[in-house]
Amino acid sequence: VRSYRQYCAAAKTLDVVGDRWSLLIVRELLLRGPSRYSDLQAGLPGIATNLLADRLRELETKGVLERVEAPPPIATTLFQLTERGRELEDVIDALIRWGVPLMAEPSHNDHFRSRWISYPAELFLSDNAPGEPPVAIEVRTGDEPMTIETSDGAVHARPGRTAETPDVVLAGPAQPVLGLLIGYLTVAEARTAGVEVTGDERVLRRLRPLRPPHPAMAR
Amino acid sequence: VRSYRQYCAAAKTLDVVGDRWSLLIVRELLLRGPSRYSDLQAGLPGIATNLLADRLRELETKGVLERVEAPPPIATTLFQLTERGRELEDVIDALIRWGVPLMAEPSHNDHFRSRWISYPAELFLSDNAPGEPPVAIEVRTGDEPMTIETSDGAVHARPGRTAETPDVVLAGPAQPVLGLLIGYLTVAEARTAGVEVTGDERVLRRLRPLRPPHPAMAR
DNA sequence: CAGCATCCGCTTTGATACTG
């Protein structure tokens, strides 16, 4: 709420989204699309309800999001990003890329929501064999199953299971599951850390970057 | 200082640099390189001295910056980004890109430092005629003169004047000077808004992007 | 139940003054 009063583009951006929780609200709206108040609350564990209401109001007046009344069958108010708000995706991307190395540190009492793996997955994975038939990975960790699949060269994550059987299923604690997914851990290390890997392990290698693995993420 | 306690890469990044002023301190260190306490203070108008000291301590323990004792002739402590800290440049870039449109709004009592135009200049300009001889623009606004010059295709900004005479000189209020530079204003509009344009105006067109101009930035 | 508003104690921030 308090402005830096600096004629600098970075400071101006922080005047809009620099308050505590604001960028995480944007993250949640990018991940979920138009959302109800209570869905945002569920996706933002730890936020006080008055703060969520405050931030939504502020971000609305600042043009980052807008409130729409859902049509009769649903009859609830939805919060969704404006075009300008969606442009904050580049900021979120940069935060995620910088933060992924921090995910290797222990995370005992951290909250976790399955959808949060979407960003690291999409930003750190790419299809190294776009010519071959598409593949799907089912990830079972956190509050809901997630599917990570290829579609013509791109890698995409979404909540839910696959229609058909996935090529490989990863189940277990969030940390080593993420570590295995993005290539910080080998299959063997992830197994030791409690990850169940079922199916064709080679699809993991197909999506992983060609970078060197990172010191153990097995918490 | 207070953690979000979310096992999410964006939240983890904000745990490190999400406190008020932290990212602006990083901006300043990216802009200035290793800096003394008082130089940081001068580049961060509005910060309270205790907060600057606090943030420097926190960012040091978190591995974003380090304190080095300058050799005898200078005999002062310098603050500089670590390698990890320098990687935050992508975050700053994203903030700047999103914030530049906000620079069109009035900015009466905002603080301003000349170096802050470096980022918009480098991020929004490119040399459209890399084959031709390099050009230099001298910008006179704010607390010190700045030079924007091309060197094999890239555009770079630095404090100070050119050794030789610049191809064009822009002098006047920060807002229309920036507007003219990045193509939000035409030369005529900028002149009306109090900018003195001396020299070869064509070098401005050479550096500007090929995007449509923006509604008046003439404050 | 969804979508807040209110109250209260604690923490962070901001402004200023002061010091080795």
Next chain:
DNA sequence: CAGTATCAAAGCGGATGCTG
């Protein structure tokens, strides 16, 4: 120059209550 010390004001977190 490079900070500490002090203190008031604002912001935040947690609990709870209210309204359609």
